[in-house]
Amino acid sequence: MKRRFTQDDAEAMYLIQSDQEVNKFLPWFPVRSAEEAAEFLNIKYLRKYDDAWGYYYAVCFKEDNIPVGYVNVSSDESHDLGYGLRKEFWHMGIMAEACKALAGYLKNTEMMYITATHDINNPASGEVMKKIGMTYKYSYEEMWQPKNYLVTFRMYQLNFDGDENRTYSKYWDKSDVHFI
Template sequence: MILTSTRLILRHFQEGDEQALFDLLSDKEVNTFLPMFPLQNLDEAKHYLKEHYLDKYQKNLGYYYAICLKENNLPIGYIQMSESASHDFGYALRKEYWHQGIMSEAATIFMEMLKQEGVSFITATHDVFNINSGKVMQKIGMTYQYSYTERWMPKDKDVTFRMYQSNFKKPQDWVYLEYWNKYPHFVEEL
């Protein structure tokens, strides 16, 4: 399925997107809050493309999309909902496209598609130091639920995350509690 908005095309990644994926995931600033180390070369990008996108498409797992500008249909970021029980919603964007409303635009059409597909809820987490990611979650209508501290691998460091949630088919007050039950947790006044 291809999704479109005023400025964007959301589509599956495909062979040939290795350079665009490398440009995104090799950037140390973009990578600061991602759960992986920066890619080092195009071979790593090819492997990442196959393992994290192409293989998942073949197995029909989750929802994983490239964010592309309509003008050239080249990936400038990604947006996804994992196949895990948490329905984890995540995204990243090349830094030259930050602060232009692109991620909020992509997330709005992505969430509408998830609702139409019958997804009952999504969660999303952000490092407490990644304020801009939290602003995207708020802008698209997600609700803060709680914070928790986790030993984040493979970066092997303690990170405090804020967990946001949107319920589509669940009662509005229903909260996904896996992180609450698994890690030290607390509720912040935001």
């Protein structure tokens, strides 16, 4: 079941986004208040529901339907898969299951592929990518903003149309340091 976020999920988003460890490898700083969490929810999710394209969902347990994480695929050409989960639920297979469900859904759309990247210092995220069938394509360095430090990312891709030779190359092309 696909579950979108609502404004009522601000408290749940605060629990996800306020944790320093959860946000260590994410491209934003942890939120510091319930107000910042509500703003984050509005910008990163609720406003996107007005777009004609994009996939942005809450990850919840069936028992209570309260978000403990999120999974999304961006609407830009990278079709970047993103996810986050409260740390008390790490290493339980929850994120792999949520990502696999979204990938299964996307396989039946016009989308031909998704990509995902992870910091080399966060191999657990790479394991999620592998579990859903993504294939490692290359690594590259990027000065990561807004955190402003150099990161080596590993880029994975899943092609839904069977074209295993297709590789999204924009990250490779933008980086002076890239390798396989």
